[in-house]
Amino acid sequence: MKRNVLSLAALAAVCSVYCACEARVIALKPGVNRLIEPIVLGPEDSDTVIRGAPDGSSVLSGAVELKGLSFTKGEGGVWSARCELDGIDQLFVDGTRYDMARFPNSTEGKNVYGAWTLNETKNYRPEMDALLPERVKSWAHPETGYFHAMHASLWGDMHWRILGADEKGGLKLLGGWQNNRSSAPHEVFRFVENIREELDQPGEWFYDREAKRLFVIPKPGTDLSKAVVESVKLRTLVDIRGSVLRPVRGVRIENVSFTGAARTFMENREPLLRSDWTLCREAAVQFSCTEGCSIRKCTFRQLGGNAVIFDGCNKGAEVSETKFEEIGASGIVFAGRPDCVRSPMFNYSQKYDPSKMDLSNPGPNSESYPRDCRVSDCRFVRTGRDEKQTAAVQIAMSARISVLRCFIRQTPRAAINIGDGCFGGHLIEGCDVAETVLETGDHGAFNSWGRDRWWQMSMENFARAVAENPELPFLDAVEPTVIRGNKWRCDHGWDVDLDDGSSNYIIEDNEFLRGGLKLREGYRRIVRRNRAPINTLHRHCWPENCGDVIVSNVFARPFSDVMVRCREDGMTIQDNIILNPAQAQGGNRTMAWGGGRVRVFDGEREFSAFGVVPETKGMVVVVAPSGTEFKAGDLLVDVTEKTLPALPLASPVRIIRNQGEVTVSPR
Numbered sequence: 001m002k003r004n005v006l007s008l009a010a011l012a013a014v015c016s017v018y019c020a021c022e023a024r025v026i027a028l029k030p031g032v033n034r035l036i037e038p039i040v041l042g043p044e045d046s047d048t049v050i051r052g053a054p055d056g057s058s059v060l061s062g063a064v065e066l067k068g069l070s071f072t073k074g075e076g077g078v079w080s081a082r083c084e085l086d087g088i089d090q091l092f093v094d095g096t097r098y099d100m101a102r103f104p105n106s107t108e109g110k111n112v113y114g115a116w117t118l119n120e121t122k123n124y125r126p127e128m129d130a131l132l133p134e135r136v137k138s139w140a141h142p143e144t145g146y147f148h149a150m151h152a153s154l155w156g157d158m159h160w161r162i163l164g165a166d167e168k169g170g171l172k173l174l175g176g177w178q179n180n181r182s183s184a185p186h187e188v189f190r191f192v193e194n195i196r197e198e199l200d201q202p203g204e205w206f207y208d209r210e211a212k213r214l215f216v217i218p219k220p221g222t223d224l225s226k227a228v229v230e231s232v233k234l235r236t237l238v239d240i241r242g243s244v245l246r247p248v249r250g251v252r253i254e255n256v257s258f259t260g261a262a263r264t265f266m267e268n269r270e271p272l273l274r275s276d277w278t279l280c281r282e283a284a285v286q287f288s289c290t291e292g293c294s295i296r297k298c299t300f301r302q303l304g305g306n307a308v309i310f311d312g313c314n315k316g317a318e319v320s321e322t323k324f325e326e327i328g329a330s331g332i333v334f335a336g337r338p339d340c341v342r343s344p345m346f347n348y349s350q351k352y353d354p355s356k357m358d359l360s361n362p363g364p365n366s367e368s369y370p371r372d373c374r375v376s377d378c379r380f381v382r383t384g385r386d387e388k389q390t391a392a393v394q395i396a397m398s399a400r401i402s403v404l405r406c407f408i409r410q411t412p413r414a415a416i417n418i419g420d421g422c423f424g425g426h427l428i429e430g431c432d433v434a435e436t437v438l439e440t441g442d443h444g445a446f447n448s449w450g451r452d453r454w455w456q457m458s459m460e461n462f463a464r465a466v467a468e469n470p471e472l473p474f475l476d477a478v479e480p481t482v483i484r485g486n487k488w489r490c491d492h493g494w495d496v497d498l499d500d501g502s503s504n505y506i507i508e509d510n511e512f513l514r515g516g517l518k519l520r521e522g523y524r525r526i527v528r529r530n531r532a533p534i535n536t537l538h539r540h541c542w543p544e545n546c547g548d549v550i551v552s553n554v555f556a557r558p559f560s561d562v563m564v565r566c567r568e569d570g571m572t573i574q575d576n577i578i579l580n581p582a583q584a585q586g587g588n589r590t591m592a593w594g595g596g597r598v599r600v601f602d603g604e605r606e607f608s609a610f611g612v613v614p615e616t617k618g619m620v621v622v623v624a625p626s627g628t629e630f631k632a633g634d635l636l637v638d639v640t641e642k643t644l645p646a647l648p649l650a651s652p653v654r655i656i657r658n659q660g661e662v663t664v665s666p667r
């Protein structure tokens with residue numbers, strides 16, 4: 001992006017912003033104020049206030065109004081007009097975002113990429129497949145297009161530029177880096193856009209850059225000659241940028257409505273340590289190296305990437321009483337730079353080598369991380385419109401971030417995600433969270449990872465190291481993270497999902513309204529006074545001496561366990577009320593993988609196994625190390641819990657080897 005540093009005095013010349021005479025106040029007029037360049041504030045602009053009208057009517061927009069378009073009607077209800085632009089990311093007609101010409105088309109009531117519902121995940125229909133060679137061959141210029149697909153296991157999504165097609169109708173693609181644990185494209189949930197031949201439904205558009213012509217199929221009742229037509233290209237509207245030694249201090253943004261920033265899905269490629277997520281370090285409003293900056297009573301609506309990011313060293317920032325609606329990626333991102341982490345690793349499969357790691361010094365390695373920041377009384381509805389591996393609030397490599405009294409609805413994946421243990425001390429309190437994980441799976445309304453420097457894929461290996469040095473799990477997760485007094489509801493997973501390695505948590509006084517609480521391998525999680533009236537605690541992979549404390553909770557049924565290796569004296573479980581103690585253990589019907597204790601051997605070794613839920617028809621899912629060889633009939637399956645549904649003798653064993661390579665063989 002071109003970064004023109006604009007003096008405050010120069011602002012008036014580049015946009016219709018009114019600069020009040022008083023120094024350091026950018027007072028926006030009511031109505032739409034259009035930017036042609038981002039507003040860039042540096043250390044010399046400390047204490048600047050960007051202020052809209054008190055009634056919230058001042059809009060700061062990155063969208064350009066396309067005036068003087070002379071539309072003529074062509075075939076198939078397609079209208080076109082000459083239009084001189086060097087590119088468009090999004091088109092709005094009378095404030096409604098139109099779809100880039102796409103296939104399959106969006107359909108009312110379908111929430112997965114606008115074309116499916118989540119229960120259609122295995123419902124492959126060739127007539128809905130964007131990659132069918134016959135369809136690809138019908139495109140004169142496939143290289144204008146983008147290809148979007150969910151992760152094969154629904155762990156988020158990925159995006160590609162289409163570079164071209166071969167004579168057999170196969171596509172050459174560039175991308176797929178938007179997921180730090182990527183996979184082949186999902187077989188069903190995938191679509192193409194920005195292809196001229198796929199312009200066939202009201203509400204779609206295509207811009208022909210060569211011919212400089214904009215093609216639109218208007219929605220019923222829209223008169224293009226009278227409509228306000230806007231295009232979007234700017235990715236950032238306000239960029240507040242200091243340095244560690246010279247931060248920007250005290251910038252306040254109040255009563256401003258932000259809209260019209262471009263999508264950023266192709267720039268989302270930075271791996272966030274060993275979490276599953278990647279990041280584009282940009283947003284409509286971005287802060288880097290700041291102190292005491294704030295956003296209050298603002299609205300963020302119809303933005304293509306992240307709405308707000310606190311990138312690197314940011315101290316004491318506050319976002320309060322602010323609304324986020326229809327956001328392409330995450331609502332608010334707190335993301336430290338990896339140089340703040342000691343011995344950082346960047347992908348799930350990166351080889352762990354303790355001889356090359358700092359396994360003694362705790363805490364951050366540099367100043368490049370957000371800390372002591374607060375998000376309070378905010379409302380988030382429909383974040384993740386374009387990118388599914390996103391959250392209303394995403395926190396990575398940060399310390400002491402508070403998320404208080406926030407209302408969060410309709411997210412494709414987690415509502416709040418904490419990507420790693422670095423450096424803890426967060427507080428999530430009083431939030432009301434529902435309608436989450438609506439377009440993906442195997443996740444939580446709250447999700448976290450703790451694949452910090454001590455963590456290894458083999459529980460046996462890390463448990464041995466932690467037995468020698470019990471402080472290892474707390475080198476990065478220095479301070480406890482508290483999750484207190486929230487309402488959580490997850491539609492396709494666990495209400496709160498502390499995944500691989502998440503350690504040093506206090507979880508108290510929450511209500512788990514659907515999927516319950518999952519605690520996967522980790523240390524020192526204190527869980528008290530929570531209520532799960534229709535679900536339970538899912539104990540997945542508990543190492544010896546995990547130190548977990550589960551007291552005074554109410555659960556609907558007995559715990560659902562997978563590989564619990566912790567002995568009675570290595571944890572504290574007492575004074576919990578189980579409402580239905582006789583209810584069968586086994587799977588949680590809301591998720592892809594259920595609980596139940598199944599042991600799988602090949603004569604010598606025992607493998608991690610997940611089974612057996614009615615939905616998988618007796619399938620046992622075995623997780624075996626990379627390179628493990630199996631022949632049909634090798635594996636013995638031993639069901640050790642009488643409460644599990646009977647495993648039919650001919651039940652297939654599904655082997656997942658090295659993330660995603662799947663073979664199925666008979667038992």
Ligand SMILES: [Ca+2]
Nearest residue numbers: 102198199200
């Ligand atoms: Ca279409």
Ligand SMILES: [Ca+2]
Nearest residue numbers: 442443497499
């Ligand atoms: Ca998870």
